[in-house]
Amino acid sequence: MYVDAHAHLDDPILAPREAEILAAAKEAGVSLIVNAASDLPSSEAAVALANRHDNVYATIGVHPHEAKTYSDDVEVRLIELSYEKKVVAFGEIGLDYHYDLSPRDVQREILDREIKLAALLELPVVFHVREAYEDFNEILERNKEYLSHGILLHCYSGSAELARYYVKNYDAYFSFGGALTFAKHKDLVLAEIPESRLLLETDCPYMTPVPHRGTPNEPKYIPLVAEKMAELKGLSRDEIEKITTENALRFYRLKI
Numbered sequence: 001m002y003v004d005a006h007a008h009l010d011d012p013i014l015a016p017r018e019a020e021i022l023a024a025a026k027e028a029g030v031s032l033i034v035n036a037a038s039d040l041p042s043s044e045a046a047v048a049l050a051n052r053h054d055n056v057y058a059t060i061g062v063h064p065h066e067a068k069t070y071s072d073d074v075e076v077r078l079i080e081l082s083y084e085k086k087v088v089a090f091g092e093i094g095l096d097y098h099y100d101l102s103p104r105d106v107q108r109e110i111l112d113r114e115i116k117l118a119a120l121l122e123l124p125v126v127f128h129v130r131e132a133y134e135d136f137n138e139i140l141e142r143n144k145e146y147l148s149h150g151i152l153l154h155c156y157s158g159s160a161e162l163a164r165y166y167v168k169n170y171d172a173y174f175s176f177g178g179a180l181t182f183a184k185h186k187d188l189v190l191a192e193i194p195e196s197r198l199l200l201e202t203d204c205p206y207m208t209p210v211p212h213r214g215t216p217n218e219p220k221y222i223p224l225v226a227e228k229m230a231e232l233k234g235l236s237r238d239e240i241e242k243i244t245t246e247n248a249l250r251f252y253r254l255k256i
């Protein structure tokens with residue numbers, strides 16, 4: 001079985017086809033999906049989705065794009081949601097200087113605040129970082145004591161050197177999706193990451209792997225990413241399936 005460690009099934013592109021998408025995922029061997037939140041409404045939606053399906057779990061949190069929507073009221077509701085059984089992590093939170101959809105100083109302030117909240121709730125943290133590694137690393141360092149429940153760098157886009165740094169200094173996991181099938185230099189990055197730290201994700205409906213580029217991504221495409229990871233890591237697809245599933249279950253503290 002595979003785990004899709006990071007999906008957005010509540011996205012308006014996918015939500016109308018929820019039943020069909022989950023059935024296709026199962027058929028493809030993707031039997032567990034963690035649905036990631038990006039703001040308060042999607043945190044609510046992720047929890048509702050997880051409560052509808054045994055094999056779907058949820059994260060809660062506010063994405064850097066939406067950092068400007070964070071408030072005391074949002075925080076109170078996130079704390080309430082954290083008590084839901086199917087909530088397995090805090091995220092996706094982080095910094096995104098590519099789109100700058102929230103001002104950078106607001107992104108940094110909210111990231112700092114959400115890391116501390118995640119620690120209070122004793123949840124592992126899922127990070128989204130794009131073109132902001134310098135500031136991100138500084139915030140991580142400053143908050144190291146709050147990150148003892150594990151961190152996942154989702155859709156990891158950093159360098160091989162940085163990957164080594166995270167492995168050495170944090171309880172860090174890395175998830176990879178469709179970008180493995182079309183981005184360059186991923187072999188160098190993967191070489192730095194121990195097998196015990198690798199996860200598979202779709203980030204659907206985005207990041208569709210080759211050969212389905214141009215159509216919405218879905219969990220059923222996870223085996224294509226596994227195939228590519230296997231090739232780059234010099235392992236078989238079965239080995240990648242087993243390893244990444246064990247890692248996802250460990251990171252999200254799931255027992256099945």
Ligand SMILES: [Zn+2]
Nearest residue numbers: 092128154155
């Ligand atoms: Zn992301």
Ligand SMILES: [Zn+2]
Nearest residue numbers: 006036092203
């Ligand atoms: Zn995402």
